Amino acid sequence: MRRILDTDTAFRWFCKAGAIVGLAVAIALVAVILKESMLALRTAGFSLVFSAEWNPADGSFGAAGALAGTAATTLLALLMAVPMAFAAALFVNAAPPNVAVPVAHALDLLAAIPSVIYGMWGLFVLCPLLQSVLSRFGIEYTGFGLVPSSLVLALMVLPYVSAVMRDVLAQTPVALVESAMGVGCTRWEATWDVVVRSRKAGLLGAIMIGLGRALGETMAVLFVCGGVSAIPTGLLDGCTTIAATLANDFAEADGVHKSALFALGGILLALEFAIQATTIPLIGRRSKK
Amino acid sequence: MNSRKITENILSVSTATLLITGVAVFGFGCNGKGRQKINGAGGSFPAPLYQSWCFDYSQDISHPKVNYQSVGSSAGISQIKAGTVDFAGTDAPLSEEDCEKSGLEQFHMVSGAVVPTVNLPSLAQSTFTLDGDTLADIYLGKIERWNDTRIAALNPGLTLPDLKITVVHRGDGSGTTHIFTTYLSSVSEAWKKDIGIGTIVKWPCGIAGQKNPGVCNNVSRIKGAIGYTEYTFALEAKLQIAFLAVDGKTVKPDEAAWPILGKTYILTRKDTPADKMSAMADFFSWCKQYGGDTARRLHYIPVSK
Numbered sequence: 001m002r003r004i005l006d007t008d009t010a011f012r013w014f015c016k017a018g019a020i021v022g023l024a025v026a027i028a029l030v031a032v033i034l035k036e037s038m039l040a041l042r043t044a045g046f047s048l049v050f051s052a053e054w055n056p057a058d059g060s061f062g063a064a065g066a067l068a069g070t071a072a073t074t075l076l077a078l079l080m081a082v083p084m085a086f087a088a089a090l091f092v093n094a095a096p097p098n099v100a101v102p103v104a105h106a107l108d109l110l111a112a113i114p115s116v117i118y119g120m121w122g123l124f125v126l127c128p129l130l131q132s133v134l135s136r137f138g139i140e141y142t143g144f145g146l147v148p149s150s151l152v153l154a155l156m157v158l159p160y161v162s163a164v165m166r167d168v169l170a171q172t173p174v175a176l177v178e179s180a181m182g183v184g185c186t187r188w189e190a191t192w193d194v195v196v197r198s199r200k201a202g203l204l205g206a207i208m209i210g211l212g213r214a215l216g217e218t219m220a221v222l223f224v225c226g227g228v229s230a231i232p233t234g235l236l237d238g239c240t241t242i243a244a245t246l247a248n249d250f251a252e253a254d255g256v257h258k259s260a261l262f263a264l265g266g267i268l269l270a271l272e273f274a275i276q277a278t279t280i281p282l283i284g285r286r287s288k289k
Numbered sequence: 290m291n292s293r294k295i296t297e298n299i300l301s302v303s304t305a306t307l308l309i310t311g312v313a314v315f316g317f318g319c320n321g322k323g324r325q326k327i328n329g330a331g332g333s334f335p336a337p338l339y340q341s342w343c344f345d346y347s348q349d350i351s352h353p354k355v356n357y358q359s360v361g362s363s364a365g366i367s368q369i370k371a372g373t374v375d376f377a378g379t380d381a382p383l384s385e386e387d388c389e390k391s392g393l394e395q396f397h398m399v400s401g402a403v404v405p406t407v408n409l410p411s412l413a414q415s416t417f418t419l420d421g422d423t424l425a426d427i428y429l430g431k432i433e434r435w436n437d438t439r440i441a442a443l444n445p446g447l448t449l450p451d452l453k454i455t456v457v458h459r460g461d462g463s464g465t466t467h468i469f470t471t472y473l474s475s476v477s478e479a480w481k482k483d484i485g486i487g488t489i490v491k492w493p494c495g496i497a498g499q500k501n502p503g504v505c506n507n508v509s510r511i512k513g514a515i516g517y518t519e520y521t522f523a524l525e526a527k528l529q530i531a532f533l534a535v536d537g538k539t540v541k542p543d544e545a546a547w548p549i550l551g552k553t554y555i556l557t558r559k560d561t562p563a564d565k566m567s568a569m570a571d572f573f574s575w576c577k578q579y580g581g582d583t584a585r586r587l588h589y590i591p592v593s594k
Contacts, residue, residue: 055491056462128510135512140453142511144496227460227497238496248499252363252462252488254370 030269037263043256048263054229056249061260067267068231069146069239073221074214076150081158082207088158089165090191104166111159119223122152127224134236144226145238152220157210164209164283168202169195205282212275216268218243242268325353325568331365331378332464333501334519335399335553338587339378342576345583352575353568361500363462363488369393369556376569377556380464381488392559398576400590402520402542403468403549406508406528409435411450413529418443420534421476421548427515428456429479430494435513443534450513456495457507457516462488465501468551469517476548502526517549520588543588550590 040048044061047053051062088107092100127143134141141147172195180190196203226238227248240248242264253261329339336359343355357378360368365377370391378398388395405424407417419427423439426432432439436449459466467488474481484490498504501518505526508516515531520542523530532539533548540546557569577592584591 055489057485057487057489057491123506123510131511140513142455142496142514144507144511222499248460248497252361252367254367 033262033266033269037259037266040256040259040263044260044263048260049267052229052231054245056253056257059256061256063242063245063260063264063267065229065231066240066242066245066264069149069225070215070241070243072146072232073149073153073225073239073241074211076146077153077157077214078207078210080150080154081161081210084154085158085162085165085206085210086203088162089169092162092166093169107159107162109159110155111163115156115217115220118152118156119220122148122220122224126151139236141236142226142238144224145228146225146232146235148224149221149239149241152224153214153217156217156220157213160213161206161210164206165203168199168206168283171202172199201282205279208275208279208282212272212279215271215275216243217241218247222247324350325565327353327355327376327565327569327572328358328374329355329376329378330358330360330368330374331556332362332380332553333359334362334380334401334403334463334465334468334551335378335589336501337519337521337525338399338401338580338584338589341583341587342580345580346572346575353572355572359500361461362464362467366556369558372558375557375561375565378553379556380551380553381467382552382554383556388556393556394559395554395556397552397592398555398573399584399592400550400552402547402588403465403472403517403551404520404523404542405531405533405549406505406516406518406523406526407531408508408510408512408514409450409452409529410512412447415444415447416539417447417529417531418534418539419531421472424531424533425473425477425480427454428458428473428492428495429477429483430456431479452513455511455514456492457498457504457511457514458492458495459489459504460497460499463500464488464551464553465517465519466490468549471551472549524588 040061044051047060047062049062049067050064051060052064052068053060053062054065088103092104092107094100095103126148129143130148131141131143176194176198177190180194185194221241222244225240225244227240227244228238229240229245230237232239246261246265246268249257249261329343336357339357340359343357346352347354347356358374362379362381365374366379366383368374369377370393383391383393383395387393405419409417419440420443423432423443426439433454435452435454441447441449467486470480470484470486470490473484474486484493496507498507498516501522504516504518505522505528508514508528509526516528518526518528530542532541534540535546535548538546540548555573557566561569581591
């Protein structure tokens, strides 16, 4: 029987086309960002990252404030989220299924909430709450800035970090834990000295995934950061992040301003890429024994 | 052996694709032949009025369908220059050279008041007054507390709260900011010298809100906050408005003597196709002829016919 269409050949081409499109889009994206940011790199140069004077009205584009804000919110968010994610992952893995499954589902559900909802919650609930709680201690606080930004980010990265940690911990060979218990380790020692040590790379990978997510988060942070372009000097200061600056300014930017935003986008992309590149081998290692 | 089945599948998928494409093309075609569409975008300051006008005008199906997106004055200017909208609304007028260079035409549509809004729960029922100089110094960060002696001097009968002032301003490029900073520059030498007039300025203090609604929201969430918005937004958000003392007399926003008034403008492209241009002209003259009542109801001041 004559074949009308060689399905294998067609399928091969289809797959090739898919792969090429993906690669081409990635290359085009980087090329456009580079091309568009040239103007800002020429006019502003290093002051783009070292100056904190961001004033589109007079043409100064120093994004040190946004960079510092990004670093500070991300770091604070991870400081809060990682211990909680780790505890939740340990609990889910150790608890009996009738408790563990609902908890695991609830955690996964957190990941499904769109970021703008987190932003609304931050704006309508968290910020006023922070203001009223702190005012009871005699601290006058606007409710906006580093604290709510990192709290919202912590909540958002928690399910991702926890889900990866859960998988990483589940890969621990049972014999390893049993041997540790067998030689008289306490539960804490078996967990901390044996399980965590043997899964170090994978756990680090989980943290990196959280880091990547927190760095690029836009909407939720934009709502609660206060939009202050100066470098934050205290916990109660307003701040902004690279992603929030992009979202805030893009619609009306032109000329050097637009170019500076592209340059910031490029910095964010490079950071995310570096994180991705370090995460893949870490997470990949968990499948090896 | 299995290839016939696969061929059939491919055929059925292709048929489905063709059908979908057909429906899409047909739908698109209908759209093209139907009512003419006019798209506008720009400042959020006149947006409540423009959107209300668009709605009323488009109710009559013999009229083109007009819509206006509240994206901010600066964004509106970018869009009209790029030709992605048919008209733009801006509160900060473009310079003549800029209009000439970009092939744009500009005309004054309506005026409106910008008001300072405050969140001072203990004074919600009272008449609270500021003056230009005090307002400028609050926005400069020189007056930091509500019980400052200068604010107290303007409000002799009131017990002012011992509360920090949180300044709220626009984060995005804004015509409202242009109107507000124009006023501050006219009443305060220090403001004029250090900050100046602009759709975006370098704010010496405070936190940002997105567009008029964002500023209203932040003011209503933060105790001790002060912000500025277009009058209608302040009324809709039920915010307390700070009245202004002008020559020793307290003035309210709906009085003629209210000092923070802004004109808002429409921008159109000179290269707009003739049929669309005449449709737009019809819409704008309709607004001027029939839109006055809506404008006054929403607290704008229409241009006389």
